[in-house]
Amino acid sequence: MKEDHFIPPYNDLMGDILKKHTAEGGMDNLRGQGKPLSQDYFSGDTFQHFQRIAKEAGYKPSWLKLQHEIRDEVVAIAACYLANATADLDDRIDNINSKIFTYNQSCPPPMQKGTVSLTTILTAIDRWK
Numbered sequence: 001m002k003e004d005h006f007i008p009p010y011n012d013l014m015g016d017i018l019k020k021h022t023a024e025g026g027m028d029n030l031r032g033q034g035k036p037l038s039q040d041y042f043s044g045d046t047f048q049h050f051q052r053i054a055k056e057a058g059y060k061p062s063w064l065k066l067q068h069e070i071r072d073e074v075v076a077i078a079a080c081y082l083a084n085a086t087a088d089l090d091d092r093i094d095n096i097n098s099k100i101f102t103y104n105q106s107c108p109p110p111m112q113k114g115t116v117s118l119t120t121i122l123t124a125i126d127r128w129k
Contacts, residue, residue: 063107070099071128078121089118 021027041049073096080089097115104112116124 061106063103063111066099066103067107067111067128070096070103073099074116074121074124074128077116078125081118081121086118093117093121 073092077089077092077096080086080092093116100113100115113127
């Protein structure tokens with residue numbers, strides 16, 4: 001009986017994209033090309049290297065940007081609440097809670113935070129700093 005070895009086709013999508021980009025000259029004249037790598041690249045794990053390089057490039061994750069938006073909005077709502085300008089605060093609270101829901105879906109689990117209400121808006125300032 002003859003063994004039938006079926007090997008499914010291997011699709012290397014990122015490899016194909018890199019090959020195409022290289023063929024188009026996209027990898028020519030890169031900063032640091034031809035220079036030896038520092039010893040930092042050979043220690044630690046890949047994710048730590050990615051985080052360091054992304055930070056040096058000025059990248060911020062979307063959840064971090066959203067966290068800053070929520071913080072600013074919480075402070076603004078608290079200021080209106082203290083000034084007794086409660087005209088549209090319920091709508092603003094609903095809007096911020098939907099942003100918090102989106103934030104909690106995309107941030108790391110230890111950084112998730114609860115929703116806010118008019119009664120908890122003053123304590124929420126400390127949570128969102």
